[in-house]
Amino acid sequence: MINSFRRMMVASGSYAPNLQESLTISVIASIIQGIIFALFFPLLSALTANPINTNRVWTLVAVMAFLVIIEFALRWQELKFGWIVSIDAAHEMRLKLGEQLRRIPLEQLNRRRSGDLNVVLSGNVTDSLLSIGNMATIIIKTMVVPVVIIFVTYLIDWRLATAMLLTFPLAVPIYQRQRAIAGSELREVAVADANSASRIIENAQGLPILRATKQVGKQSGRLREAISIQRQIQSRAQRLSTMPALLMSMVVQVGIILLLALGVLYILQDSIESPQVFALVVIATRFSEPIAIFGNLTAIFDLMETSLERIEALMAIPPLPISQPLTTIDRFNxxxxxxxxxxxxxxxxxxxxxxxxxxxxxxxxxxxxxxxxxxxxxxxxxxxxxxxxxxxxxxxxxxxxxxxxxxxxxxxxxxxxxxxxxxxxxxxxxxxxxxxxxxxxxxxxxxxxxxxxxxxxxxxxxxxxxxxxxxxxxxxxxxxxxxxxxxxxxxxxxxxxxxxxxxxxxxxxxxxxxxxxxxxxxxxxxxxxxxxxxxxxxxxxLEAGRIVERGNxxxxxxxxxxxxxxxxxxxxxxxxxx
The missing domain is CATH 3.40.50.300 (P-loop containing nucleotide triphosphate hydrolases)
Structure with missing residues (x-):
């Protein structure tokens, strides 16, 4: 995960400080969001007290409302990277890639097909840069909000906090499995997309010849094969990534049920008050939501990672070295x-x-x-x-x-x-x-x-x-x-x-x-x-790479x-x- 954040920063180029600012704001907003939901514990306790402590209730409601406004303002600022800055960062990345294409040795450039370069310059930049801000803030929200909720819950009842904490270890192996599957499959999808794009460009440019040789329609063998392989790889990737996502959702739902069952047990044992359990149900639902969402967004996250890898691979091609001392030419023999x-x-x-x-x-x-x-x-x-x-x-x-x-x-x-x-x-x-x-x-x-x-x-x-x-x-x-x-x-x-x-x-x-x-x-x-x-x-x-004769x-x-x-x-x- 740390490596992914580091990649995001590098890809953002001169806009990395903007991304860092957005992530910092996201952390603060997520902490506030966790506190808002944690306040349900004292709020429900105050509402079920006999008599109801009106001052305490309205104080808690006012605090929650104030925190909601603060969080909204922070989230608005957080989204600036995703809405505005990410577009500028993508533009900068395309300019960098264009400059890199100018520096790449022509020998290396000619080995890459036009469709592959087109996918990198258009699709990969869009998939990575335009998703960075949103994905990064989702990751932070997924990690920070549950941690804050668990911390506050520990102050109220360590047993409930421990039970909530168990949801994380259950989800981790499923998430890792999902990342492993999605990562390998999406790399194959990226290659298949590039091959298909190259064949489409090849067919479009060579259409007069293909028509003359009757290699169009059902006879367009190379294009049809590339599109068929692309379909097969995309179908397999979709199929393999679906089951882990379903398992992640199931773990979340099971976690909520177990927390509820544990709360009911404590009520029956008179070791916890019912308002705390009601609050726990509300909080657990909110606690589990980021985990479930993040599980479903793993494929998008890996698509972004794959796109960044392809961009990095193109940017890593070294230009032809210039030996020292640097010299200018003033004669032309x-x-x-x-x-x-x-x-x-x-x-x-x-x-x-x-x-x-x-x-x-x-x-x-x-x-x-x-x-x-x-x-x-x-x-x-x-x-x-x-x-x-x-x-x-x-x-x-x-x-x-x-x-x-x-x-x-x-x-x-x-x-x-x-x-x-x-x-x-x-x-x-x-x-x-x-x-x-x-x-x-x-x-x-x-x-x-x-x-x-x-x-x-x-x-x-x-x-x-x-x-x-x-x-x-x-x-x-x-x-x-x-x-x-x-x-x-x-x-x-x-x-x-x-x-x-x-x-x-x-x-x-x-x-x-x-x-x-x-x-x-x-x-x-x-x-x-x-x-x-x-x-x-x-x-x-010349013959076979040797000069065999010379003269007028x-x-x-x-x-x-x-x-x-x-x-x-x-x-x-x-x-x-x-």
Whole structure:
């Protein structure tokens, strides 16, 4: 329980003092509530006295009424965290998670599915932060009110207080069992929810392909399986958590009956007055209520705990370390010095002792068969992950000594798979430079050969591109991506040949845009069509994670090596007819 409170404090962030204040108020209010119910003992005794002590009765009623008002005022203050502050705390947590996503190494981020991240950022934050205040005060009320009642009862009759105290030990093992079941089951539910959310997103984004392959409706196997597993796990969790809750309620009811029976026995033995027993029945009912309620709310409490665990797991992913001394980059030649690399989930190296130098303001092409390591090299330049051995340097500076934000400020990326946000064309281009004026955005669009087709759209630059840019053609999306890179005006440009999947007309337009982008830049291009990079200053030929050849077009063709074989194969493919 102490660990749970500690988690709540950490999750509340800068609002932890507000939560602490709310809990302190809850303790005071719960003590007052316990005293109010304990006053039923002297009140009923005064009412049944012969003659009735009117002054004492009205004094006790007045004291109880005053305490009720005080408790109400305190409870109102206590609820401020649950109503107002918890919303701000949840907002702060989402901002922290967003900042953490910015710092997480891309290699780690790419291993998490979008549905899983969506559940953490939305559902888990809501389940935890918005429940913290209410759950914490319920816990305090459950513990403090019975303790106060028992303490006051001891002052009146130690036997009745001892009998009431026995209710706690009876409930503890049931509560522990309920927590153990609910905790493990809710963790499985959280995983199933994340898997289901990922499949739903996957299906929504891939719906055109699924329709074309008749994998919709009853044929949506992966989605149906995820939803089915989610249903099974949720049903099992609900079933397993129901019995302990029923047992908790039963223990409470049995406790009340035993207390009543004990009181009747003492009355028959003339060892206690009947008004005290009547008061005991009233108090015992109120005494047992928090325990019963808390038993039913255990599942909510464990849902909050599970959500906090998932948030903590995401926040615990360390960012890539920055080696000292922290250095800035002022030149933009690129050097790979005996670099070897393997992805986190693989043991086999994808780059083996790779070394090369790319002069500043030069064009270097990476060619080779699929899986040879071309994309990995471009990823490592932007510090997608850290190398296993060797070093990558820009301007003679190891990129591990450079702040990631500064590093990415020097690099523009245009890949084959363009991602556009469901926003206006203007805002999609402006992402590269948030403070750019409309005129600067339009200038970048003109340089990227975007302005003509954008001007034909109903709302021009304010036209929404749709989710993932679905309202635009492939060539249009590529040109917007290039306009974004032109606006950024970074000295290093990484290209995963963006023209390979385009028709001839779009390819010509995109190629013109690229010419504008790469002027006076250090450019690394992954070349699928060898004919597009014959003018490169340097061509690196990769196979199985190693550089097997390097040189310009004439040198590689004359050497009759691997590049010449790839060139000949592509030239022959041009004559194929279907």
């Amino acid at each position: 690129i050097t790979f010095d005996r670099v070897s690399f393997a992805y986190a989930d693989q043991n086999e190296l994808v780059l083996h002792d790779v070394s090369f130098h790319l002069p500043e303001r030069s064009l270097t092409a990476l060619v080779g068969s699929s899986g040879s390591g071309k994309t990995t090299i471009t990823k490592l330049i932007s510090r997608y992950a850290d190398v296993k051995s060797g070093a990558i340097k820009i301007g003679g500076v190891d990129i591990r000594n450079v702040d990631v934000t500064e590093l990415m400020g020097h690099i523009a990326v245009v890949f084959q798979d363009v991602y556009l946000f469901d926003d206006s064309i203007l805002n999609n281009i402006r992402l590269a430079k948030p403070d750019a004026t409309d005129a600067e955005v339009e200038a970048a669009a003109r340089a990227a050969n975007c302005h003509e087709f954008v001007s034909r759209l109903p709302n021009g630059y304010n036209t929404k591109v749709g989710e993932v840019g679905g309202a635009l053609s492939g060539g249009e999306k590529q040109r917007i991506s290039i306009a974004r890179a032109i606006l950024k005006d970074a000295p290093i440009v990484l290209l995963d040949e963006p023209t390979s999947a385009l028709d001839t007309e779009s390819e010509i337009a995109v190629q013109r845009a690229i010419d504008q982008l790469v002027e006076n830049k250090t450019v690394v291009v992954i070349a699928h069509r060898l004919s597009t990079v014959t003018g490169a200053d340097q061509i690196l030929v 077009y004439e040198e590689l063709i004359s050497s009759a090596g691997r590049y010449a074989q790839l060139w000949q194969a592509q030239q022959q493919s041009r004559t194929w007819k279907v």
